[in-house]
Amino acid sequence: MNDALSLTVETAADHHLVRLSGVFTVHDLPGAEPRLAAIAADRAVLLDLAALERLDTAGAWALDRLEARIAEAGFTLETQGAAPHLSALMRRVDAAIPTPDLPEDTGPKGLTGRLDAIGRRVVDMGKHGGVFLNAFGMFLYRLGQSLRHPSRFHLTALVAHCEDVGWRAVPIVSLLSFLIGVVLAFQGATQLRQFGAEVFVVDLIAISILRELGILLTSIIVAGRTASAFTAAIGSMKMREEIDAMQTLGIDPAHALFVPRILALILMLPILGLVANVMGLLGGGIMSYLVLDISPGIFLVRLIEGTDVSNVFVGLIKAPVFAVIIGVVGCNAGMQVGSNAESLGRQTSNAVVQAIFAVIVADAIFSVFFAEIGL
Amino acid sequence: MTEERDVVIRLRGIHNQFGRQVVHHDLDLDVYRGEILGVVGGSGTGKSVLLKTIVGLQTPQAGEIEVLGYDLRRGGEEARDKVDDRWGVMFQDGALFSSLTVRENVEVPLKHVPDLDPGTRAALADLKISMVGLSWSAGDKYPSELSGGMRKRAGLARALALDPDIVFLDEPTAGLDPIGAAAFDQLIHGLSRSLGLTVFLVTHDLDTLYAVCDRVAVLAEQRVLVSGTIEEMGRVDHPWVHDYFHGPRARAALTAKGET
Ligand SMILES: Nc1ncnc2c1ncn2[C@@H]1O[C@H](COP(=O)(O)OP(=O)(O)OP(=O)(O)O)[C@@H](O)[C@H]1O
Ligand SMILES: [Mg+2]
Numbered sequence: 001m002n003d004a005l006s007l008t009v010e011t012a013a014d015h016h017l018v019r020l021s022g023v024f025t026v027h028d029l030p031g032a033e034p035r036l037a038a039i040a041a042d043r044a045v046l047l048d049l050a051a052l053e054r055l056d057t058a059g060a061w062a063l064d065r066l067e068a069r070i071a072e073a074g075f076t077l078e079t080q081g082a083a084p085h086l087s088a089l090m091r092r093v094d095a096a097i098p099t100p101d102l103p104e105d106t107g108p109k110g111l112t113g114r115l116d117a118i119g120r121r122v123v124d125m126g127k128h129g130g131v132f133l134n135a136f137g138m139f140l141y142r143l144g145q146s147l148r149h150p151s152r153f154h155l156t157a158l159v160a161h162c163e164d165v166g167w168r169a170v171p172i173v174s175l176l177s178f179l180i181g182v183v184l185a186f187q188g189a190t191q192l193r194q195f196g197a198e199v200f201v202v203d204l205i206a207i208s209i210l211r212e213l214g215i216l217l218t219s220i221i222v223a224g225r226t227a228s229a230f231t232a233a234i235g236s237m238k239m240r241e242e243i244d245a246m247q248t249l250g251i252d253p254a255h256a257l258f259v260p261r262i263l264a265l266i267l268m269l270p271i272l273g274l275v276a277n278v279m280g281l282l283g284g285g286i287m288s289y290l291v292l293d294i295s296p297g298i299f300l301v302r303l304i305e306g307t308d309v310s311n312v313f314v315g316l317i318k319a320p321v322f323a324v325i326i327g328v329v330g331c332n333a334g335m336q337v338g339s340n341a342e343s344l345g346r347q348t349s350n351a352v353v354q355a356i357f358a359v360i361v362a363d364a365i366f367s368v369f370f371a372e373i374g375l
Numbered sequence: 376m377t378e379e380r381d382v383v384i385r386l387r388g389i390h391n392q393f394g395r396q397v398v399h400h401d402l403d404l405d406v407y408r409g410e411i412l413g414v415v416g417g418s419g420t421g422k423s424v425l426l427k428t429i430v431g432l433q434t435p436q437a438g439e440i441e442v443l444g445y446d447l448r449r450g451g452e453e454a455r456d457k458v459d460d461r462w463g464v465m466f467q468d469g470a471l472f473s474s475l476t477v478r479e480n481v482e483v484p485l486k487h488v489p490d491l492d493p494g495t496r497a498a499l500a501d502l503k504i505s506m507v508g509l510s511w512s513a514g515d516k517y518p519s520e521l522s523g524g525m526r527k528r529a530g531l532a533r534a535l536a537l538d539p540d541i542v543f544l545d546e547p548t549a550g551l552d553p554i555g556a557a558a559f560d561q562l563i564h565g566l567s568r569s570l571g572l573t574v575f576l577v578t579h580d581l582d583t584l585y586a587v588c589d590r591v592a593v594l595a596e597q598r599v600l601v602s603g604t605i606e607e608m609g610r611v612d613h614p615w616v617h618d619y620f621h622g623p624r625a626r627a628a629l630t631a632k633g634e635t
Contacts, residue, residue, distance in 0.1 A: 026537060030492065057499075061502050
């Protein structure tokens with residue numbers, strides 16, 4: 001079998017004679033294209049395909065382009081000697097040559113275009129806030145309904161989500177808050193030792209962990225773990241039209257998917273915060289003992305005397321709020337997933353970023369609030 | 376046609392099993408060069424699994440698979456590489472890459488051709504998109520923006536991108552409108568004749584069977600029960616095959632063919 005394509009061009013007075021032999025497939029196209037393009041469109045062309053054994057659509061396309069170019073210059077291209085199945089293919093390709101059927105996109109360009117894009121993004125952001133509030137309202141409404149009709153409530157789902165959101169997060173939350181306690185004690189010790197005020201390291205640890213760090217750290221971990229999981233789970237259901245199917249079966253997605261998830265978070269986040277507090281104090285205590293020789297006894301006395309119990313409440317009161325934020329952001333992002341895999345990935349990472357951002361903003365607002373009311 | 380025909384796909388003693396469910400047992404099948412083989416069988420008889428077995432997506436527990444003269448079960452990577460560019464597969468639900476536009480999807484196999492100019496590649500992709508009956512504007516759309524039937528066509532365009540020797544089509548006309556399905560049949564038939572394409576066509580569409588298939592293989596009882604031309608199928612004495620080729624739909628399809 002002759003596998004190579006050979007292409008010869010002979011120029012006569014009134015036509016070019018182009019001879020093709022061998023096989024002409026997509027693999028020969030890179031070599032053949034420039035040579036076909038080099039044929040000047042200055043006279044008629046006679047295409048001799050008698051020795052061509054095989055032609056595929058790519059080859060036929062290249063020949064068709066040649067014909068179009070010659071025709072445009074006002075000459076004709078004639079084909080001779082082509083086997084019937086080859087000319088059938090060429091006819092088929094010629095009939096299928098696509099033509100643009102849509103006008104070009106004529107949006108604003110240049111500076112106007114950029115301003116346009118910025119404006120659109122600002123509007124989108126505003127809309128985003130609206131969508132979030134909408135999801136939040138939907139959750140409250142469905143939660144209220146569940147409370148009125150407890151029999152319709154998905155208790156099994158709630159328990160399963162509680163396990164996933166709460167119980168499974170205990171190790172990582174404990175470990176990280178323990179380490180934060182250690183770091184605080186260590187940093188506090190080196191600074192406070194300069195004033196001989198080592199013993200205040202207990203206050204430092206207790207207040208910062210109980211008021212702020214314990215719950216904030218927990219919320220950030222949970223935002224990373226759980227908001228993304230919510231988005232991925234709900235988003236992939238959205239992607240496969242499961243959510244649409246639920247709706248046609250009379251199951252409300254907010255009721256079946258949002259309520260158990262967010263409720264599980266509301267129940268579990270305070271507990272996780274408590275775990276974080278205990279582990280943070282434990283880490284701080286151990287480190288104080290090792291670095292500053294503050295015995296566990298003194299640590300406890302100092303902790304109880306020096307730190308008001310209101311610190312614990314100030315910390316934990318934030319937990320349900322953070323839980324709602326994380327849950328609604330995660331579930332809402334899941335509902336925004338389109339029908340391709342890429343939007344699932346984008347929404348998942350969006351959910352994490354937005355949840356952490358919103359949690360920190362809420363924490364700042366809480367700080368100002370507690371400072372104002374003097375707690 | 377000559378008696379000594381060139382076999383491009385040869386299956387011997389294929390055994391496929393999921394857990395305790397035996398899908399294929401001791402299945403033999405030959406597919407000849409340039410023919411359009413229609414594979415039929417009830418839902419769940421393992422047509423899709425058979426297709427996946429041939430293209431190497433499903434490893435059978437036993438049996439031999441030979442494609443274009445390469446032994447795919449013992450030949451390893453090398454044999455796979457040799458045949459990979461010479462077949463195209465269209466999956467039952469299109470299986471387009473969702474992050475790429477239709478044109479980019481069709482360009483994916485074309486990227487295997489070294490030195491192909493990007494402009495030419497896009498033009499060839501557009502040609503394929505047009506050949507399967509999609510409009511120009513469909514090329515810029517993402518799979519999620521297409522209807523089910525359009526996704527099928529786009530899947531076929533991708534399978535045909537390199538003008539392969541063999542194409543595997545899993546229910547190409549399911550979910551198409553009747554006119555579109557008939558055009559699809561014509562397209563497959565025409566391409567098969569002009570390119571010498573061998574087509575492995577899984578279908579439930581009797582019109583397609585009558586209109587384009589040279590031979591039919593019936594999958595039942597965990598093996599290829601019978602294979603032969605449509606006329607031969609009509610004479611087979613097996614309850615399922617008889618019902619299939621003598622049912623009201625089969626008669627309608629036969630009449631339709633007789634009229635054209
Ligand atoms: N990955 C898998 N794991 C377990 N069982 C499977 C798997 N893939 C297929 N099966 C089983 O193999 C059998 C054959 O499936 P297959 O998809 O090949 O059917 P089919 O003949 O293509 O049917 P249809 O006409 O509905 O497409 C089915 O019973 C299915 O449950
Ligand atoms: Mg199938």
